[in-house]
Amino acid sequence: MLSRYASHLSFRLAVFALLAAALVWPILPDAARINEFRDVHHLFLYEKSAIDTIRHFHELPLWNPYYCGGFDAVGAPQTRFVSPTLLLGLWFGAERAEILTVFFFVIIGMEGTYRWLRLRTPDSAAAFLVAPIFALSGQFAVAYFRGWIQFYGFELAPWILYGITLAARRRVAGVAIASIAFAIMVGFAGLFATPLLAVAGLMEGLRSLFAQPRNERRRSLLMLLATMSFMLTIAFVRLWPVAETMLSAPRIMAGAPGHLPRALLASLAAQLVLKDGNTDIDGSFFVGSAFLVIAGLGAQSKKGLGVLALVFICLWLAAGYSPIVSGFALLRRVPMFSAVRYPERFLWPAMLFASELAAYGVSRLPLQAPSKRWRQAARVILAGALAWTVWTELDAWKRIETARTTGVVSNEFSTDFHQARGNRWRTVHFESIGLGSLGCYETHRLAQSRLLRGDLPQEEYLAPNDAAAGTVKRVSWSPNHITVHTNLTKPARVLVNQNWAPGWQSTVGQVQNHEGLLAVDVPEGEHDVTLGFRAWSTMGGAAVTLSALLGLGFLLVRGRHKGKLFAPAHRVGTALAILGPWVIAGAAYAASPDPKWPVPVQSNPNGTPALVPVAEEALVTAPKIGATYDVPIVVEAASVVGPDAHNSLALELYLRRTGMVARSTTMFVHFERRKDQGPIPKEKEGFRNADHQIVGGSFFLSDMPEGRLVHDAFGTHLGKGASGIWDVWVAFGHVSGNKGRERLVSPGTSIESEKRVRIGTVVLP
Amino acid sequence: MNVAARILFVIVAVGTVSVVVSRARSATVPAVRHADAEERKRLAARVAQHEAEWNQKAAEDFPQDSWSQRDAFHNLESGFVNDVAKGAGVGMEDVFRGVDEDLHEHPSKNRNADVVPCKPRPVFD
Numbered sequence: 001m002l003s004r005y006a007s008h009l010s011f012r013l014a015v016f017a018l019l020a021a022a023l024v025w026p027i028l029p030d031a032a033r034i035n036e037f038r039d040v041h042h043l044f045l046y047e048k049s050a051i052d053t054i055r056h057f058h059e060l061p062l063w064n065p066y067y068c069g070g071f072d073a074v075g076a077p078q079t080r081f082v083s084p085t086l087l088l089g090l091w092f093g094a095e096r097a098e099i100l101t102v103f104f105f106v107i108i109g110m111e112g113t114y115r116w117l118r119l120r121t122p123d124s125a126a127a128f129l130v131a132p133i134f135a136l137s138g139q140f141a142v143a144y145f146r147g148w149i150q151f152y153g154f155e156l157a158p159w160i161l162y163g164i165t166l167a168a169r170r171r172v173a174g175v176a177i178a179s180i181a182f183a184i185m186v187g188f189a190g191l192f193a194t195p196l197l198a199v200a201g202l203m204e205g206l207r208s209l210f211a212q213p214r215n216e217r218r219r220s221l222l223m224l225l226a227t228m229s230f231m232l233t234i235a236f237v238r239l240w241p242v243a244e245t246m247l248s249a250p251r252i253m254a255g256a257p258g259h260l261p262r263a264l265l266a267s268l269a270a271q272l273v274l275k276d277g278n279t280d281i282d283g284s285f286f287v288g289s290a291f292l293v294i295a296g297l298g299a300q301s302k303k304g305l306g307v308l309a310l311v312f313i314c315l316w317l318a319a320g321y322s323p324i325v326s327g328f329a330l331l332r333r334v335p336m337f338s339a340v341r342y343p344e345r346f347l348w349p350a351m352l353f354a355s356e357l358a359a360y361g362v363s364r365l366p367l368q369a370p371s372k373r374w375r376q377a378a379r380v381i382l383a384g385a386l387a388w389t390v391w392t393e394l395d396a397w398k399r400i401e402t403a404r405t406t407g408v409v410s411n412e413f414s415t416d417f418h419q420a421r422g423n424r425w426r427t428v429h430f431e432s433i434g435l436g437s438l439g440c441y442e443t444h445r446l447a448q449s450r451l452l453r454g455d456l457p458q459e460e461y462l463a464p465n466d467a468a469a470g471t472v473k474r475v476s477w478s479p480n481h482i483t484v485h486t487n488l489t490k491p492a493r494v495l496v497n498q499n500w501a502p503g504w505q506s507t508v509g510q511v512q513n514h515e516g517l518l519a520v521d522v523p524e525g526e527h528d529v530t531l532g533f534r535a536w537s538t539m540g541g542a543a544v545t546l547s548a549l550l551g552l553g554f555l556l557v558r559g560r561h562k563g564k565l566f567a568p569a570h571r572v573g574t575a576l577a578i579l580g581p582w583v584i585a586g587a588a589y590a591a592s593p594d595p596k597w598p599v600p601v602q603s604n605p606n607g608t609p610a611l612v613p614v615a616e617e618a619l620v621t622a623p624k625i626g627a628t629y630d631v632p633i634v635v636e637a638a639s640v641v642g643p644d645a646h647n648s649l650a651l652e653l654y655l656r657r658t659g660m661v662a663r664s665t666t667m668f669v670h671f672e673r674r675k676d677q678g679p680i681p682k683e684k685e686g687f688r689n690a691d692h693q694i695v696g697g698s699f700f701l702s703d704m705p706e707g708r709l710v711h712d713a714f715g716t717h718l719g720k721g722a723s724g725i726w727d728v729w730v731a732f733g734h735v736s737g738n739k740g741r742e743r744l745v746s747p748g749t750s751i752e753s754e755k756r757v758r759i760g761t762v763v764l765p
Numbered sequence: 766m767n768v769a770a771r772i773l774f775v776i777v778a779v780g781t782v783s784v785v786v787s788r789a790r791s792a793t794v795p796a797v798r799h800a801d802a803e804e805r806k807r808l809a810a811r812v813a814q815h816e817a818e819w820n821q822k823a824a825e826d827f828p829q830d831s832w833s834q835r836d837a838f839h840n841l842e843s844g845f846v847n848d849v850a851k852g853a854g855v856g857m858e859d860v861f862r863g864v865d866e867d868l869h870e871h872p873s874k875n876r877n878a879d880v881v882p883c884k885p886r887p888v889f890d
Binding site for chain 2 (some may be wrong): 004005008010011013014017018020021024025028029030031032033068069092096099100103252255407408409410420421422423424425426429430432433435438439440441442443444445446447448449450451452453454455456457603604605606607644646647648649650651693694697713714715716717719
């Protein structure tokens with residue numbers, strides 16, 4: 001009976017809507033409040049400022065001046081307004097739109113999972129019962145708790161897999177579903193999810209391809225390639241600006257995160273743990289033990305074993321650096337995956353594939369019962385177990401609501417603007433009062449001018465060298481347009497207290513990048529100068545997206561007849577529809593009038609350059625060492641200065657890579673109190689380390705330019721260090737695999753101990 | 766499934782969406798009192814009093830790391846501003862506005878009104 005109902009969209013939508021309503025119900029009374037979790041402040045600001053730019057200035061949210069001194073809003077990887085959910089924000093306001101976005105995405109996620117499962121499960125009741133588990137799973141609760149609304153883009157993952165499978169079955173609708181779902185996901189700040197989806201999509205594509213009859217595989221492969229092409233070209237409006245941003249300020253992620261099987265199991269099966277205002281890994285991907293058992297039982301077939309293998313691949317990746325042979329470490333060698341941070345997120349695709357196993361279980365297990373009565377009993381037990389799981393998932397939401405700290409943002413809005421010192425931990429409280437926060441954090445380095453200030457008498461002013469040339473007065477201001485009236489006795493440079501970026505243009509004079517600050521060279525006389533931002537990457541990207549949508553529409557119309565797209569009579573039209581957007585992309589890139597970002601200057605956390613110019617190598621004043629190791633890195637020189645008034649040390653190391661170095665290579669920097677100085681008092685310490693994998697604040701040891709001298713400046717605080725003489729030692733090893741220290745070949749001019757070389761000695765008071 | 770049942774389910778789905786949307790729309794927040802210019806000045810003075818201490822703490826926690834020091838300063842400021850705003854019964858906007866007015870009235874090199882470009886630490890995982 002359930003199968004009869006479950007196969008109808010109206011029934012499913014009614015049930016899924018009720019489940020999603022039960023999920024958000026405890027939170028709805030707080031819909032007008034904001035989450036005060038730290039990350040929310042900039043993530044919510046991105047959305048709110050986009051909405052306010054449209055509402056109050058009647059402009060597209062192309063430039064965001066309210067954070068970090070201003071940046072290309074479409075090119076920021078974590079903005080999520082380039083998706084249909086922006087309409088919810090415009091209609092209901094940024095605060096209320098968040099919970100409504102969650103509500104709708106959860107319904108979409110359940111329906112997508114159902115459809116995807118149905119492709120391989122003939123039993124609609126089984127697919128229906130299993131579908132909510134993924135969409136309501138623990139990581140979505142965690143995402144809401146932390147204000148990571150962009151993670152709801154993952155609810156589109158089953159749609160993407162669904163589209164890929166259909167495409168492999170030579171259905172044009174599959175191409176459309178996968179590519180549009182992907183574009184929405186990318187527009188909804190799902191860029192960090194893209195690498196995970198690439199892995200899941202590849203697995204799905206390959207297994208779907210090999211499930212096709214041998215004589216149809218060539219056409220299936222072409223359909224899959226077309227899908228991949230449309231996924232990229234429809235998302236181009238977002239991908240191009242983001243690529244431009246990321247190239248201007250690359251994201252560098254170090255570390256070797258890993259999870260033992262027990263930790264992964266706890267994240268899937270244990271109750272969600274909330275402590276100290278955050279969530280723990282336990283329960284963070286909760287799907288419940290009943291679901292896992294049913295999925296395990298569902299693997300008892302040839303088909304099931306294949307899916308189980310996919311689940312294990314995802315689990316292997318989710319284990320990060322923990323396994324002896326780490327799939328995650330191998331994956332990170334691929335450029336696209338080099339900045340993937342949290343391996344446990346591979347539990348997402350693992351859960352999806354496990355949903356398929358669970359559907360097999362619900363569908364087939366009752367068939368093994370000896371009688372109809374037992375079969376019915378088995379169905380009731382399985383349905384009850386899954387219903388209990390859903391109940392537990394919903395219950396987690398009640399707990400996150402009580403544990404969340406919420407606040408209120410002023411609903412007033414000032415259309416005036418100036419930069420303020422700001423505070424990234426409370427950024428959202430600045431925008432509504434017309435202030436930009438120069439206090440800034442993002443997951444990647446963000447191009448910020450050092451000339452920005454939060455205490456200027458006026459935001460547009462003459463450059464210091466031209467201060468006597470006349471006057472500058474603001475006429476009007478909006479996020480994308482600034483008009484000033486200049487009265488100059490000679491040509492002069494006008495500085496604007498915002499960052500420069502490709503895409504700024506001026507009606508008078510020439511826009512300049514003045515040490516990262518937006519500037520314009522204005523001729524003498526009286527002028528109304530309007531600076532406007534319109535990045536070519538966004539405009540060109542939009543043209544590619546539009547052409548791809550047109551091409552896809554053309555194929556949808558033509559592809560009514562299954563499999564005809566690549567028939568000889570249609571090949572040219574199909575090829576044009578697929579390749580046309582790429583031609584437009586190439587032409588747009590070649591025709592771009594925007595200047596390119598300057599090559600980012602690599603620098604240490606203290607601002608000093610990370611690379612020593614070849615001509616200045618002889619000027620390095622740090623004591624020479626010349627230590628060599630089995631790993632081809634030479635410690636050429638080093639200095640240790642301190643302790644200062646804070647009991648901190650300043651260290652400078654000069655390193656040279658002379659050959660290939662493994663990505664896992666790390667530098668051990670150990671601070672050790674000499675042993676012959678008596679006991680270490682209680683609450684004091686005699687050892688500290690400052691091991692690191694990224695040197696000069698910019699390079700993995702493996703990525704140091706070969707032959708060049710790299711300057712690695714860093715500090716360490718020895719506030720708890722016991723008084724006495726301390727030595728500082730340097731060695732090399734690996735962040736994973738517990739291979740110990742690399743052999744020290746020569747200590748150079750210094751002394752050695754336990755494969756380490758001493759780079760300095762200090763006396764702590 | 767007959768047409769009547771389908772219509773019923775559509776009504777349930779649409780009705781559920783309507784109820785959720787309407788409950789979200791009806792959610793309200795309490796009105797927050799605004800501080801006048803004098804009060805903002807007093808609140809800003811309280812913030813300014815602690816800045817040297819926050820800078821020192823940040824320098825100890827993150828030696829040789831300019832962005833992290835500034836970020837740690839802002840973290841300490843953030844907690845304090847929250848407490849000050851709650852204590853005074855005003856929105857955080859008013860305290861930050863007060864700090865901004867203070868910085869514009871009394872520009873100083875030592876009050877972190879300049880920029881340390883964003884350079885997050887590479888190990889967050």
